[in-house]
Amino acid sequence: MSDYCRICLEEDALDNLLIPCNCKGTQKFTHKSCLHRWQETTLNNYLCCPERYDLEQVLTCRLCKTKYNSTSANFSWRLLYTSSPLLALARKHTCVLTFGISSFMCFSFWLFFPILFNVAIFSYVVFWKKGYRFKFIGTNEGIRLRIYKIGLKVNELKSGTILKATNMIRDGMFKNSKILIVKNKEEGAVGFIFNKFIDETENIRCGGPVNQSSVHVLHDNPDVEGCEKITDGIYIGGKLIPRPENTICAIIKGYSAWDSLQLDGEVRSGLWQIDNTECACLW
Structure with missing residues (x-):
């Protein structure tokens, strides 16, 4: 058995058609999707020109003037119709x-603004006195707020110092890392992680999370032209092509950096342990 949808005028099986209202004859059947599309069009007309259309037309058959039954009418239209007096x-x-x-x-x-403003200022002052600093930094994932703690200056932190991560660093790139401090000045500190390998056969290592596209070369030859001394037996840069004989090199990609007194605070809080006996592990 089949019949026609009164909206799209296509013939279909009775199982795919429904009777939404009290209409008879050729106007009796319709597809559910066609009815919903008709309701949506009626609603759009009402929203565009409410003085010409009635919201009740969304749920009422325009032929027999009866409301569509609950099995055929879209729930969102029923909800809208229920709330129409409020609208x-x-x-x-x-x-x-x-x-x-x-x-x-x-x-x-x-x-509330003065209250929130005063709370924010008070919190900032308290954090500032406790040595916490706030800084916005750009990363590959966007702008991030960075919170770190500064401390009193640690005199042992200088070029050539080796830092060993303690168990307080439980995850991330710095977990179980060993770092060679290359520079520690008033504006901050710079160092290289030297025990995390990218390619062990080529002696290429990951120096840290900052600017990992940069390449730095550490070596043990003080006679290399243009090199800079980090500490006894460790030099950086210079003219290394072709590589001088009897020169051990370590290629470092990226580096680690800290703001002023930030690394000092991390050392005093127990995140890092100074252990200059680890220099031999560099090569």
Whole structure:
């Protein structure tokens, strides 16, 4: 058995058609999807021109004037129809509602902004006195807020110092890492992780999370032209092509960096242990 949909006029099996209202004859059947599409069109007409259309037409058959039954009408249309008196009231008193909402928002802002502002300033001052610093940094994933703690200056932190991560660093790139400090000045410290290999056969190592596209070469030859001394037996850079004979080199990609007194604070808080006996592990 088959019949025609009164909206799309296509013939289909009765199992795929429904009877949404009290219409008879050729207007009796329709597809559920066609009815929902008709309701959506009616609703759009109402929203575009409410003075010419009635919201009740969304749920009422325009032929027999009866409401569509619950099995055929879209739930969202039923919900909209139920709330239509509230919508009508809101349209009627739009100016009053707008003024009321605006007044409430202004009053809330006037009341709570000074409180929130003072709490923020107080928290910042407390954190600042405790040695915490805030800094926005750019990463591959976007802008991130970085919070770190500074400390009193540690005199042992200088070029050539070896730092060994303690058990307090439980994850991330710095876990179980050993770092050679290359520079430690007022503006901050720079160092290389030297025990994390990218390619062990080529002696290529990951120096840290900062600018991992940069390449640095450490070696043990003080006679290399243009090199800089880090500490006894460890030099950086210079003219290494072709590589001088009897020169051990370590290629470092990326580096690690800390702001002023940040590394000092991490050492004093127990994140790092100074252990210059680890220099032999560099090569």
